[in-house]
Amino acid sequence: MNSSHSPAIVGRWRNFHPDGTSELLISVHDPWGIIIITLAGIWLSWSTKYIKKIVCNGAIWLQLRQPASRTNDEGANQPGGHSTNRGEGDAVSHPEGPASEDTYLLGRGSGHSEIRDTKSLAHVLKDKSGVRDLMAEVFHGGNSLTAANRWRLAIYTTIIVLIASGVIIGGYFSARIKVDGPARLYSKSCGLWLFEGEKRSEAATRARMLDLQKEERAAHFAEDCYRQSVPPGSRCKLLYRPTLPVSPPIYTNDCPFASEICRFNQTVTFNTPLLDAKELGINSDLTPKFRRTTACTPLSMKFPYIQQTTTNGTTTYTYHYGQKHEADGTFNYTYRTVGEPWGKLAPIYDVFAYSSNADDSDQPVWIPHPDLTRPRYSTLTIMFISSLRILYEQRSDDPLFPADKEYPLPGDPKPWFRNSDPRARPLACIDSTEVCSSDGRECWNLNEPTSNTTTADNTPEFVLLYSSLYKTDVYYSLAKRQGRALMAQKKVSQYFSAELGDDPWVAEVQNLVWTALARTSINAWSVASGEDSIHEGKGGFTEVTKGYGDLCGKYKYNPQGYQSLRFIPIILVVAWLPFIWVLSWDAKRVDWIVRRPTLKIKELCSGIVSTLKTKIARLRQGHDIQVEHQQAAGSTPAPATHVSDQAGGLDEEDEDTLKWEPLVLWQLVCCIWFLVRHLGQILWLAICLLFYHLVCRFTNVSNDAGTRSEAVRGSQGG
Structure with a gap:
């Protein structure tokens, strides 16, 4: 079981989780996974300046939508005072002229005369290009800002820092696009091959x-x-679930058999919960x-x-736990020492084991x-088990x-101990495996010849599960290894055994x-990879899963050597930068870009229409060609120079004038707000249309029924 010899399927696929959820993944080779994650982090970090532009634009909008200060209102009511007019993109007028100190970013302006020469907070945000400059303005701005504005600038700078940090955190989470595995196993030959040839060959x-x-x-x-x-280690990480959940030892003072055949009525039980086959990697x-x-x-x-018999000083022990069939x-008796x-x-x-055959038709x-x-x-x-x-x-x-018997060794002050009983120790285990439908409502025993359920168990998923559970009883955990299967054997060095701990038989x-359980998980990999397909056609190996899909x-x-990435987050990361970039566009510039080709098309169409009208008039009236040409030239509208003027006007901005220009984000918010405000009307219109459709349908059905009944009456009368 080596991942280097088990290639994975590269591409997009859906990963189904045991909890019923699923997600789209894309599997790539190892270098490309790291490259994609790195590029995603860089790509996401580029959106910081566009987010800053949107935030600053929103700050200016908040600045300009604040109501006029009480000082300005009083100045407007005084004789000779100037009225305060505010609109989008207009500065507040003051008695001394246009002043920017009376409007603040996150609060109302102040009417104190001693701060009339200070900087507007919005202008500070406009002039400063980075968080470092804003923080420097907060702590080392001197008298350019008032204390209130300094606090507001600090709060707003903190907001910008949090947003920038959010982008950084988003870059960190972009690294989580990668999942810890998994990938689909690639194989051309999948199935289970069993030996069904001659046993003595x-x-x-x-x-x-x-x-x-x-084993x-x-x-x-x-x-x-x-x-x-x-x-x-790496061996454990290869499988989708390295370990299957199993309960700790459950001790009971009863006997699963007839009470007299159990020794001390000590039973230990291990259970697994109802496991989904997805835990095996299916x-x-x-x-x-x-x-x-x-x-x-x-036992x-x-x-x-x-029972025991002694012949010529040699004692033979026979263990009568059932009959045994052999070639001779x-x-x-079952066993003999x-x-x-x-x-x-x-x-x-010395370990020897027997297993009953669950199928009564076999010869056990x-x-x-x-x-x-x-x-x-x-x-x-x-x-x-004999020691x-x-x-x-x-x-x-x-x-x-x-x-139980002391065994002193020369030179050792502490005695050692050995087993004084020459008899082998018997242990009996009952294995029961149930298979259930996907919803867990119908269950049947794995060894049952025919399941009396309505669930079709011949699908590829069931075949994979049945093949995974093949030879997974405890008998197949030690049948071939025998004494080497015991943990106690690994603790023996020369003739000495290390401490076995409490209840070593339970361990x-x-x-x-x-x-x-480990063999169950490995069997799933073996069947999916077609590990035994190399033996097909060689001395009695047959594929038993052929014909099951x-x-x-x-x-x-x-x-190893592959990585799986979450497909949807990759798409979102890729689309985030263009999306936030479009939202940060100036709405007027976008409107001009959209209207410019429209105006050109309109001018072209108007020119064509004017030319056609001129030619038609010339053909009808027969006037002089020169006169008609002059009329056509006079009727042709002059090019719209206001477009270029408007385009140039978009870039013209006074350095000291605070303006707010709507972004695409603003237009999007307005559209959403319009839909929200008119949602009731839209729903009412949809209900009316649906009702009208139902009425029309009912009317058509009634008319068709009336027509058929009249036709029937007419045929009967005839």
Whole structure:
């Protein structure tokens, strides 16, 4: 499972989340993802000056729309006083002439005579080109501003700083255009290939080795990703969800079987919630759901479940937990051990496991004991664990890893401990896997031969889920590795074992459950990538998913060398700068730009019409050509010079005169405000039109019905 050998599909696609939401993503190669994010940040930062222009334009509008000061009103009422006239773009008139100190940006003007020579706050904003200049004017402006205006300038500068900071923050969030993965896996051959050839052949041996490799791969993945103490590495980040949620150990003092076959009635259970198949990386709108339950308990070691016979000083133990079918016959016991394990001088654990077959039509190797009852279609796994020549630091009464006998070593003041019981320790586990519809209303057991539901489970999404759950019981977590599957084995060095901790048998069960979940996730990747397609046509490998639709392109993972970007935010970032740029245009200039070609077209059309009229008049009256030409020239309107004059006037602005020119944003706001104000009228008009349409339709239907009835009566009368 290597991401370097698993290319991703580049392009736009929709990512479906387990919570039911989705988003458009675009997957690109790694360098281009970084380049796009960098350009997006630069692109967004360019809009700062246009935002500043809009804000300053709004400030001037607020400045000029303030009512005249009381001083000005009083001056207007005095004899010889000047009246105050205010309009768009006009300065306030004062007795001493046009003065700018009586109007302020965010408040009314002051009538004090001692500030008549100070600068207008709006002029300060007009003159200063940056936040640094504005702040310098606030703190080092001297007497050019009054205290009130200085505070207003400080407040307004703060607003501009916040807006600029918002753009910077927007640039930061533009980096979040990138998502942590995922991308769709590219593969030409998707499906599940199983070995169905001869069991005693080279191909069968190769198939068993492949199962061993997959089992070990899942175990390593579980060890790296599911343990909290181990930081997740690149192996964990490859899958869409490195770990599937599972409950902590649930302890109960009961027995899932007949009470006399359980030892001490100790049961531990691990459950998963109802998981969406999207958690496995299956990317589709409607995906099925599944949940798993694993319950394990140590079995009784009393008679008649374990029996012993001694022949010539050698003791043989037989474990009667069901019948066993082998090539040389059927036996009434499940497992058998001979002699004392301590004398084998091997510091290992001997593990052997059997699994019941959920399908009754198969011929199982092991038929469980009648006391080992289980839910229908669930899988029962029994394992036997023997500790050979292993010494433990501390005494333990664990049901699977006991250490009850002292074993002193020369030169060591503290005694070691070993297992004094030569019998293997039995452990039984029940696995149950349910598959549910996409809405979770209908559920059935995975091993059920035919589901009695109305949900079609032959879609590619169901096939991917079924293939992912193939061989994911706890039996397949240790069937091929046996003793190497135990965590306790990894703690053995020479003949000495490190401390196993509290309830080591529960830790072993949890590790087996983690391995089963890890194999479920890896199986989804294996099927989507067509990992086993290389074995097709080689010694009995057959594709069992053929004919169930196209399984390719429906799996997502987190590959290396690729990045996925949010498509909609990219479009918004790209469109933001042109949008804010257009909004910052001067409305009059835009109007002039739009009207200029219109006027030219109008002049051209007028000239053509005048020429045609002249020719028609010449043909009708037969006048002299020169006279007609003069009349046509006289009737042709002179070019509209006011356009160029107006164009030139747009750029003419007095340096000391404060003017407000509407922007495109102002026109847009006016249009929106017009629609809001007349929304009631528009809705009323729409309702009237709808009512009129319904009345007309009803009238036409009535007329058609009357015409048909008259025709019927006429035919009957005839």
